[in-house]
Amino acid sequence: MRVFVTGATGHIGSLVVPELRSAGHEVVGLARSEASAAALAAAGAEAHRGTLDDLGSLRKAAVAADGVIHLAFIHDFADHAAAAATDLRAIEAIGDALEGSDKPFVVTSGTAGLKPGRVVTEEDPADARATTAPRAPSENAAIALAGRGVRSSVIRLAPSVHGPYDAHGFIPRLIRIAADKGVSAYVGTGSNRWPAVHELDAARLYRLALEAGPAGSRLHGVGEEAVPFRAVAQSIGRHLGVPVRSVPPQEAAAHFGWLGALAALDVPASSARTRALLGWRPVYAGLLADLDELHYFRSFRSRTAVAFEAGRPA
Structure with a gap:
């Protein structure tokens, strides 16, 4: 499978790339700089030049791919709303490009802030009104793509990867x-x-979600x-x-x-349903x-x- 990965040179993305390649997938990573392009080449991946807010570039890469993993996020702690809005626009652009294709599209979200005070499960929806979950609109937009012919899934990562x-x-x-x-x-x-989840267990979960994640599924990257x-x-x-x-x-x-x-x-947060769906077993x-x-x-x-x-x- 030819896989387009945003955030491919980030913390988790740099581990997802070798995980995908070791399983026989071809990887194309979004690169916003020469340094990122060089890092991707060193990892045996192809670089696609662009940025998260270059929606035309995102659409072009998504159309050319057999599947997409979206990991990139602008971590602007001074303006969460702007970062979340950029994320939502990127997901919508990629989703438009994949509509009707039944291609996999794995999107990243988080477990923290969804239902403070109790164990969150994959069955819990994201409340777009909750100020503690700024990425909820992006998550809901990704899940909705399942109704438009995209095998979309969302991985909610633990706060500590x-x-x-x-x-x-x-x-x-x-x-x-x-x-x-x-x-x-x-x-x-x-x-x-x-x-919490170990970074290598998280990387493996992204590959499993790409390969077999059911359309419209919420998955939890939670080892503990x-x-x-x-x-x-x-x-x-x-x-x-x-x-x-x-x-x-x-x-x-x-x-x-x-x-x-x-x-x-x-x-x-629990990951019981994720483990049952994909056979994912954290080992690190x-x-x-x-x-x-x-x-x-x-x-x-x-x-x-x-x-x-x-x-x-x-």
């Missing part, structure tokens, strides 16, 4: 905050729960259903050698910045075990040392 290639996700940010503040914190009792946030903070504190303490909910934003709201959320280390492998802390110290030597903040 962890592993050795995770350099800019929530876990590296929490480590940076703990190092900068001199304390590894959790909010309130820290009993709020986060789901509910990791207590306090346990994550304790692990980070132990490995950094800093104290661990609670911060009151009203101080979460001051301590964690924009991550404060998510750090306080209780957002467990869980989040706490992954933290104990220390790659996060080695890479953090390496980046800090390089920045120090260059005379700039890490």
Whole structure:
């Protein structure tokens, strides 16, 4: 299968590309720069030059492909609404190009914020009115494509997609905050729960969804259903050698910045239906075990040392 992948040089995309190629698929990745094009070539993939807001380029690549995986997202934490709107327009453009083809179209969303306080399942729809789920309109647009002759599916990723290639996700940010503040914190009792998935398990799920995901299906990229946030903070504190303490909910934003709201959320999620549908079985280390492998802390110290030597903040 010739597969067009947006976000092919990002954290997850750079793992999805070799996963697809090892299964015999041909990969074409969206590249917005010469550096991205070179990275794709090195990975044995073809580059399609364009950007996420170049809708004509997206349509052209989708028409020429046998299937599409959409991973790209503009992570603008200062303007979630604009980033979500760009994402929705890209999905609509690709969907228009695939209409009536029965080609697979795998779109990315997230589990966090859908139904805080209880275990979210694949049966739970995304509420486009919920301010905690800005990508809900994109998710719903992708699911609706199943009624227009597209084998569309949505992978809702856990908030922590962890592993050795995770350099800019929530876990590296929490480590940076703990190092900068001199304390590894959790909010309130820290009993709020986060789901998690190893990056290589997530990459395999994208391939399975492309190959066999039913039209209109919501799939959960969740390896662990509910990791207590306090346990994550304790692990980070132990490995950094800093104290661990609670911060009151009203101080979460001051301590964690924009991550404060998510750090306080209780957002467990199940992947039971996904496993049954696709035979997906996460096999790699869980989040706490992954933290104990220390790659996060080695890479953090390496980046800090390089920045120090260059005379700039890490």
